[in-house]
Amino acid sequence: MPILILEGILLVAMIAIAIGIIMGRKLLSAIIIYCAFSLTAMLLYALIGAADVAFTEAVIGTISTVYFIIAVKSVHNRRDKDGRKKE
Amino acid sequence: MEERKSRRRLAAGLLLVILLVGIGAVRVGKFLPTVGALDTPANTNISQYYISNAVADTHAHNIVTAVLADYRGFDTLFETCVMLLSGVAVWTILSAKEKVEKRTDKEMIAYYRTSIFGSMLMDGAFRIVVPIILIYGMYVLFHGEISLGGGFQAGALLACAYMLNRIVPKFDVRRKQKAREELGIITAGLGAFFFALTGVLPMFNGGRFMELGKLPFPAASEAELHADGILMVEIGVMICVAGVIITILEVVLERTDFDD
Amino acid sequence: MTELIDNLEYFLADRGIYMLALILFGISIYGMVCCGNLLKKLMCMNMMQVAIIFFFLTFGQKEGATLPVALAGQVTSPDAYINPLPHALMLTAIVVSLGTTGVGLALLMRIKDIYGTIEEEEITGKGGKLR
Numbered sequence: 001m002p003i004l005i006l007e008g009i010l011l012v013a014m015i016a017i018a019i020g021i022i023m024g025r026k027l028l029s030a031i032i033i034y035c036a037f038s039l040t041a042m043l044l045y046a047l048i049g050a051a052d053v054a055f056t057e058a059v060i061g062t063i064s065t066v067y068f069i070i071a072v073k074s075v076h077n078r079r080d081k082d083g084r085k086k087e
Numbered sequence: 088m089e090e091r092k093s094r095r096r097l098a099a100g101l102l103l104v105i106l107l108v109g110i111g112a113v114r115v116g117k118f119l120p121t122v123g124a125l126d127t128p129a130n131t132n133i134s135q136y137y138i139s140n141a142v143a144d145t146h147a148h149n150i151v152t153a154v155l156a157d158y159r160g161f162d163t164l165f166e167t168c169v170m171l172l173s174g175v176a177v178w179t180i181l182s183a184k185e186k187v188e189k190r191t192d193k194e195m196i197a198y199y200r201t202s203i204f205g206s207m208l209m210d211g212a213f214r215i216v217v218p219i220i221l222i223y224g225m226y227v228l229f230h231g232e233i234s235l236g237g238g239f240q241a242g243a244l245l246a247c248a249y250m251l252n253r254i255v256p257k258f259d260v261r262r263k264q265k266a267r268e269e270l271g272i273i274t275a276g277l278g279a280f281f282f283a284l285t286g287v288l289p290m291f292n293g294g295r296f297m298e299l300g301k302l303p304f305p306a307a308s309e310a311e312l313h314a315d316g317i318l319m320v321e322i323g324v325m326i327c328v329a330g331v332i333i334t335i336l337e338v339v340l341e342r343t344d345f346d347d
Numbered sequence: 348m349t350e351l352i353d354n355l356e357y358f359l360a361d362r363g364i365y366m367l368a369l370i371l372f373g374i375s376i377y378g379m380v381c382c383g384n385l386l387k388k389l390m391c392m393n394m395m396q397v398a399i400i401f402f403f404l405t406f407g408q409k410e411g412a413t414l415p416v417a418l419a420g421q422v423t424s425p426d427a428y429i430n431p432l433p434h435a436l437m438l439t440a441i442v443v444s445l446g447t448t449g450v451g452l453a454l455l456m457r458i459k460d461i462y463g464t465i466e467e468e469e470i471t472g473k474g475g476k477l478r
Contacts, residue, residue, distance in 0.1 A: 108373035173446030
């Protein structure tokens with residue numbers, strides 16, 4: 001069953017991506033790497049025959065990446081508590 | 088200096104975790120089944136019944152959909168309720184405080200005039216994509232029994248189309264934001280209600296809750312009724328999921344300004 | 348060479364896949380505990396969910412089986428199709444994970460409103476300017 005070796009390769013790639021997310025410095029780049037993580041997970045699901053789950057993961061991964069980007073944008077905006085703009 | 092030290096500590100911790108978990112997981116193989124074996128407990132008991140009888144029982148060729156919407160309808164009902172509850176929770180948490188100051192109409196119009204991708208071509212290109220995504224979502228919904236797909240995916244796709252339409256372009260400037268998120272949560276509630284109603288309908292015909300074979304519709308056979316019931320369940324799930332995703336998006340977007 | 352590949356496959360099927368999934372799980376837990384940033388903690392939670400979902404899905408695998416989409420007279424033996432039960436369970440789990448992500452983001456934004464930051468060290472006052 002050579003599928004198992006492919007699974008192992010994808011899992012190792014996912015572990016590497018996870019380390020990249022944890023060790024990374026910038027928040028936005030971590031989110032983009034998270035998108036890659038979700039894509040790899042989708043490939044893994046499709047590989048082991050769970051096509052429905054892979055489909056769901058593809059759509060949901062996109063949506064959660066958008067959520068994270070919006071959240072980062074809102075957390076790092078340049079207004080302080082009173083709504084004034086910082087320099 | 089300080090940062091570098093903490094980063095090195097983080098890396099050392101990661102290495103330690105990998106080593107420890109790896110060593111510990113070597114022993115896992117003793118009491119977990121071999122991957123791909125046919126005689127494991129998960130593959131021998133009830134799942135064989137599902138595979139052998141799903142098509143004859145429900146006329147749904149996709150066995151996953153049959154299990155999801157018919158055999159395990161209770162699971163799906165309560166998962167849908169969890170989804171609705173999470174939408175309500177987000178709406179409650181984030182509408183507690185006053186928002187960032189609203190811009191005036193003049194500012195809004197000036198902002199919406201600027202193009203996002205930098206060229207008119209790219210700005211227009213997404214408008215072709217949106218209706219295609221909508222059609223694909225409908226296809227996924229109505230072919231959920233026959234091929235891959237189902238209510239969850241269709242709802243997420245519809246929400247994707249809405250998201251694309253909401254974030255990228257700049258038309259309908261003046262519609263109020265508040266109405267949108269309330270509309271989203273109401274839609275989600277209606278979807279969950281539709282699902283529960285599908286469960287209640289068989290009780291008028293002498294059946295039990297979620298017994299889809301006793302729906303009060305005219306149909307040729309019991310399996311046809313099951314197929315109708317699965318479609319209704321999936322429509323409910325789709326509406327609920329799309330509504331919740333749109334609600335979360337709107338509520339979170341309201342706190343964000345894309346000034347800089 | 349073929350012997351090496353055979354040995355590797357045997358090892359992976361016996362315990363290697365579970366080991367890798369557990370290592371992913373452990374790394375994500377470590378990230379949830381030790382990352383300073385709250386948004387990164389949320390991402391690590393999502394990664395942990397992916398590890399758990401994959402662990403569940405491995406139970407449904409069958410050697411030489413095909414996707415669980417069948418025609419009426421076609422089903423001869425149940426062993427010819429992949430087990431659909433873990434798929435149906437995990438499908439809902441993925442969608443619910445989006446809901447938990449949304450609630451987490453909402454709480455994160457409230458924290459940002461109140462404390463003005465999402466770095467854990469600055470919130471608890473260790474070495475931050477917010478003391």
